Each structure stands twice: as C-alpha cells, then as structure tokens.
Amino acid sequence: MNKAYRYRLYPTTEQKIMFAKTFGCARFIYNKMLGDRLDHYKGTGKKLNNTPAQYKSEFPWLKEVDSLALANAQLNLNKAYNNFWTNRKHFGKPRFKSKKTGHFSYSTNNQKDSVRLEGNTVKLPKIGWVKLCLHRPLMENSTIKTVTIRKTPSGKFYISILVEYEKQILPIIPKKFLGLDFAMHGLYVASDEDDADYPNFLRKAEKRLAKAQRWLSKRQKGSHNRDKQRLRVAILHEKTANQRRDFLHKKARYLADRYDAIGIEDIRVKAMAKHKKGGKFSFGKSVADNGWNKFVNILEYKLTWQGKRLIKIDKWYPSSQLCHVCGYQNNETKDLSIRKWDCPNCGSHHNRDKNAAINIREEARRMSA
Numbered sequence: 001m002n003k004a005y006r007y008r009l010y011p012t013t014e015q016k017i018m019f020a021k022t023f024g025c026a027r028f029i030y031n032k033m034l035g036d037r038l039d040h041y042k043g044t045g046k047k048l049n050n051t052p053a054q055y056k057s058e059f060p061w062l063k064e065v066d067s068l069a070l071a072n073a074q075l076n077l078n079k080a081y082n083n084f085w086t087n088r089k090h091f092g093k094p095r096f097k098s099k100k101t102g103h104f105s106y107s108t109n110n111q112k113d114s115v116r117l118e119g120n121t122v123k124l125p126k127i128g129w130v131k132l133c134l135h136r137p138l139m140e141n142s143t144i145k146t147v148t149i150r151k152t153p154s155g156k157f158y159i160s161i162l163v164e165y166e167k168q169i170l171p172i173i174p175k176k177f178l179g180l181d182f183a184m185h186g187l188y189v190a191s192d193e194d195d196a197d198y199p200n201f202l203r204k205a206e207k208r209l210a211k212a213q214r215w216l217s218k219r220q221k222g223s224h225n226r227d228k229q230r231l232r233v234a235i236l237h238e239k240t241a242n243q244r245r246d247f248l249h250k251k252a253r254y255l256a257d258r259y260d261a262i263g264i265e266d267i268r269v270k271a272m273a274k275h276k277k278g279g280k281f282s283f284g285k286s287v288a289d290n291g292w293n294k295f296v297n298i299l300e301y302k303l304t305w306q307g308k309r310l311i312k313i314d315k316w317y318p319s320s321q322l323c324h325v326c327g328y329q330n331n332e333t334k335d336l337s338i339r340k341w342d343c344p345n346c347g348s349h350h351n352r353d354k355n356a357a358i359n360i361r362e363e364a365r366r367m368s369a
Contacts, residue, residue: 001167002145005138009122009149009157010131018127019149019157022065023104026073027097029055029062033077034094047085066125069106072146102153102234110144115161117144122159124149132159139165153234172307174260174368179361181319181353182267187251187290189353191361196251201243202289209236248295256302263364265319266312269293311364319356319363323348 011019029052040048052070056062062070083091108115114125117138121129124147138144142163150158179191187196212233219226255262269292300310313319321333328345332338339352 001169002162002164003139003142005136005161005163007122007135007159007161008133009159010133011127011157015127015130016157018065019151020104022069022106022126022149023151024099025062025065026069026106027099027104028059029070030073030077031096033074034081034096037081064126066106066108066127068108068111068125072107072109103150105148105150107146107148109146115144115147117161122147122161130159138163141165152238154231154238155234156238169305169307171309172260174309176259176261177361177365177368178255178259178262179357179359179364180262180264181357181360182265182292183290183353184286185290187292187295188264189357190255191354191357193255198247198290199243200289201240201247202285205236205240209233212236244289244291245294248291248298252295252299252302256299256306256308259308261309261311261364261368262299262303263311263313263360263367264296265317265360266315268315309368311367313360313363313367317360317363319359320352322355322359323350324355324358324362 032055033050033052036050037048040046052062052067052074077094080091080094084093108125110116114123116123117134118129120131120134122132123129138161142165144161145164146162148160148162150160152158178193180188181190183189183195183198185198185200187198189195212229216226216229216233219229269287272287296310303310318329321329321331323330323343323346325348326343326346328343330341330344333341333352340350341352342349
C-alpha cells in the first residue's frame with residue numbers, strides 16, 4: 001500500500017534559489033514540449049513523442065537541475081495529452097503552465113537512496129540536506145518512492161513523501177452504521193451523531209480578505225509594497241485553507257474510528273455550485289467553503305485503512321421524501337423550503353435533514369447486506 005506524509009521545509013537561501021531553478025525548468029520543459037507537440041500536430045496531423053533529453057543541448061541550463069524532475073514533468077504532460085485524445089468531452093486540451101499563479105511544485109523519484117531522511121533533515125537530489133519539521137515519523141519498514149516539493153503563495157516550502165509498505169487489510173463485517181446528509185452551511189447532518197456545525201471559516205474571513213485585496217488593487221504593479229501586500233493576502237487565504245483542512249481531518253478521524261460503515265449521497269457538488277436559471281441565486285460560496293468533496297475523500301481513505309467502507313447512495317434516492325418510520329414517500333418535501341414535516345401516514349414529526357440521514361443509514365445497511 002501507499003501512504004503520503006507532508007512536512008514543512010526550511011531551506012537555506014542557496015537551497016531556495018535551487019528550488020526556484022527546478023520549478024522554472026520543470027515548467028519550461030512542460031510548456032516547450034507541449035508547444036512543440038501542438039505545432040507538430042498542426043503541421044502533420046500526427047502525434048509527437050518528444051523527451052526532455054532532446055532539449056538539453058539547446059538549453060544547457062536544464063542540466064543544472066534534477067533530471068527526474070524534468071522526467072516527471074514529461075509524465076504529467078503525457079497523462080494530460082493522452083487523456084485529451086482518449087476522451088475530449090471529459091478532458092480539455094492541455095494548457096500551458098503560468099509562473100504567475102503563485103503555486104510552484106516538482107516531483108522526483110528515490111533511486112538508490114537519493115532521497116532519505118536522517119534526523120530532522122531530508123536529502124534531495126541536486127539540493128542536498130534540507131531541514132524539515134518531522135512532526136511524525138514515517139511508517140516502519142516503508143520505502144520512499146517519490147517526493148513532491150511545493151512552494152505556497154505565502155512563500156512556505158512543503159515536501160510530500162510517498163512511501164510504500166506491506167500491509168494486509170482484512171475487510172471487517174460492518175455492524176455499526178452511520179448516515180450523513182450533506183448540509184449546505186453545516187457540512188453534514190448525522191443520523192446518530194451531533195451535526196458537524198462547520199464554522200464557515202471563509203465567511204468569517206471575508207471582511208479581512210476584502211480589505212486586504214482592496215489595498216492590493218491600489219498598489220503600483222511591480223512595486224515592493226505590492227509584493228508585501230500580495231503576501232498578506234496569500235497568508236489570509238492560506239490560514240483559511242489550513243483551518244478548513246484541520247477541521248475536516250478531525251471530523252473524519254472521529255467518525256472513522258467509531259463506525260464500521262458510513263453512507264453518504266453521491267451528489268454532484270460542482271453542479272450545486274453553479275448559478276441557477278435566471279441567475280437569481282447561487283450556492284457557490286457556501287458549497288466551496290465547507291469542502292464537502294475533500295471531506296469525502298479524507299473519510300474514504302481513513303475508513304479504507306481500517307478495513308471499513310464508505311457506501312455512496314445513488315443521488316436519485318429520495319432520502320428527504322421517505323418517512324424513516326413507516327416508509328411513506330411525501331413528494332411535497334421536494335420543496336427545499338420545507339425543513340420540518342409530519343408524516344400523513346403515521347403522524348411522525350420529522351426534521352428534514354435528520355430524517356434524510358437516517359434513511360441514508362438504512363439504505364447503506366441494505367446495500368452492504
């Protein structure tokens with residue numbers, strides 16, 4: 001199995017310069033190879049299979065950086081290019097990488113211990129020993145496969161280490177089930193737990209972000225003051241993202257440790273975030289703030305590590321319309337403004353979201369039988 005660990009790096013000034021060169025060379029070789037492939041196709045109508053080695057004689061400064069970083073850039077391009085040719089409706093045409101996005105990264109492979117940890121330092125090809133904050137050790141008897149170096153818009157460096165280890169995970173027979181119903185403002189409503197009550201980190205930071213971005217727009221382009229203000233905006237955005245990530249990981253860990261199987265609706269969050277017909281309203285900001293898709297991904301792999309299951313219920317399953325007591329289907333609850341209702345058949349009083357979570361739990365139980 002594979003597992004990734006993420007650590008904060010503290011490079012020296014010389015190492016930062018070398019990282020910047022590697023970021024730039026990986027971006028350059030990606031764009032150069034993509035441009036040549038597009039030109040070749042326009043001229044001949046055929047695919048071009050080019051490699052980074054073909055450009056090192058013309059651009060000798062490519063030899064200064066890790067060759068595997070360039071090779072991984074080629075692999076990323078091949079994947080994007082092949083996906084486009086295989087399924088044009090789903091995958092768009094590969095785009096050129098910009099150096100103005102603020103996100104920089106490259107990946108390299110471990111060959112004959114070219115990447116290894118010793119104490120609070122990590123050895124990287126062409127970089128040397130870099131100090132890092134090893135807040136948790138790697139898994140015992142694991143092998144480092146690849147590492148990815150990233151620089152955030154706030155100027156911080158991180159390393160993601162992918163390790164491979166042998167572990168046989170036996171699936172358990174689920175006994176404790178939980179149902180989660182997606183909530184626009186609270187992340188989820190649980191059938192047998194308290195609601196998530198997501199704190200809406202982005203909403204709380206909106207005023208500070210608006211003020212900081214307003215000051216940024218007034219700074220002269222290319223000035224030192226603009227760079228300082230851009231850094232302040234990046235730090236605010238990064239803080240919001242870190243708060244969200246921390247909240248989602250803790251909630252997912254809490255649920256994964258207590259339940260054997262968790263059922264959720266397989267909803268399309270991207271479609272929910274779009275503007276509705278007429279452009280009168282949109283759920284985009286609320287959906288983007290709580291990070292439901294990221295929460296589902298985190299919850300799924302935390303359950304998988306323990307031999308447990310995440311069961312996705314069909315999005316057309318009428319969880320909000322069914323009475324969980326008698327099974328009566330109330331079509332009037334298709335109106336989202338109805339938050340509470342009484343069952344005409346058995347008289348049970350229901351909270352819309354809690355009732356839906358219970359129905360999802362029972363449907364997950366039925367599907368796992």
